[in-house]
Amino acid sequence: MQANPDLAEIASLIGDSSRSAMLMRLFGGEALPAGELARAARISPQTASSHLAKLVEGGLLVQETYGRHRYYRLAGAEVAHALEALCTIAPRKPIRSLRESDRSRALRYARTCYDHIAGEVGVALTAKLLELGCIEEVEEDGRSYALTPAGAARLERFGVPADEWKRKRGRRRFARPCLDWSERRHHLAGSLGAALTARLFALGWLERIPGGRAVRVTEAGVDGFRSEFSIDLR
The missing domain is CATH 1.10.10.10 (Winged helix-like DNA-binding domain superfamily/Winged helix DNA-binding domain)
Structure with missing residues (x-):
């Protein structure tokens, strides 16, 4: 026991x-x-x-x-998940300088939550994947996403082989919603979220901003998000 x-x-x-x-x-x-x-x-x-x-x-x-x-x-990812959950209920620190304001704005727009994309961009991408029918909520537990056959084919064409990431996940959940502390909506976590984020970096759509976990959407990323997912980030 x-x-x-x-x-x-x-x-x-x-x-x-x-x-x-x-x-x-x-x-x-x-x-x-x-x-x-x-x-x-x-x-x-x-x-x-x-x-x-x-x-x-x-x-x-x-x-x-x-x-x-x-x-x-x-x-591990479970530690990041716990920290993200705590951030949703933690009081906000006051912003005392323009530099802090700029950092906060960048963090809320796009950041990494452990190994997957979060913030406004991450939430928008997850909402679009749901809208397109690439992923769907699993009604039994409300804590998982399922990758649809159409979604698997689309992500395969995008350079994210879902079967390979399913084999790599180990004990980690394949796809799950993660409550975003700044947007108060879900972004995509799990090994699928990590694979998709890795692909965005590999394509040069995202770049890390030194000194933290905020990321920048490049010009190529703005064009790519629009053409591939019909997401306008201007």
Whole structure:
């Protein structure tokens, strides 16, 4: 028999402002060194090391070693899913500068939520896939999407072989709705969402904005979203 989950333990890890800042910096799915995470949290490298050790021990982060360098990333998609859910109920911080306003606007427009596209662009893409009949909600649980035969054929032509990603998903759900904290609507998560987002980056439709998880829709992306999905991002 398993005991109940220790929610207080996880809450105490996330609840520290320095640790939450580092978790949010890793929200985009990247692996980053301790120094960069220390800067994101505005703490010393020594203090950051202590916090990172606790996050690794608590199962929220994993550490990767390359030679003498250590990198940290979220332990998995389920951690990102939990953080996104918390963001939907968390109070909003006041914006105190034009720079913060610009960053907030960029984040709300398009960003990575772990390894899939979120924000206004992610929500618009998911809504269009539903409208086109590429995916449909699974009525039994309300927590999954099903890829339709027409959707599989369309995404195959787009360069996203669904069968290959189904084999790669492991224990991860293939396609599920993820409640977007800024749009308060769902975007597409799961291994299908990751595959589609990877394809958007490969085509050059999306570019990462350095220093965070906001992404930029390129001119090629504006044209591509319009021609392929009839989504006008102007």
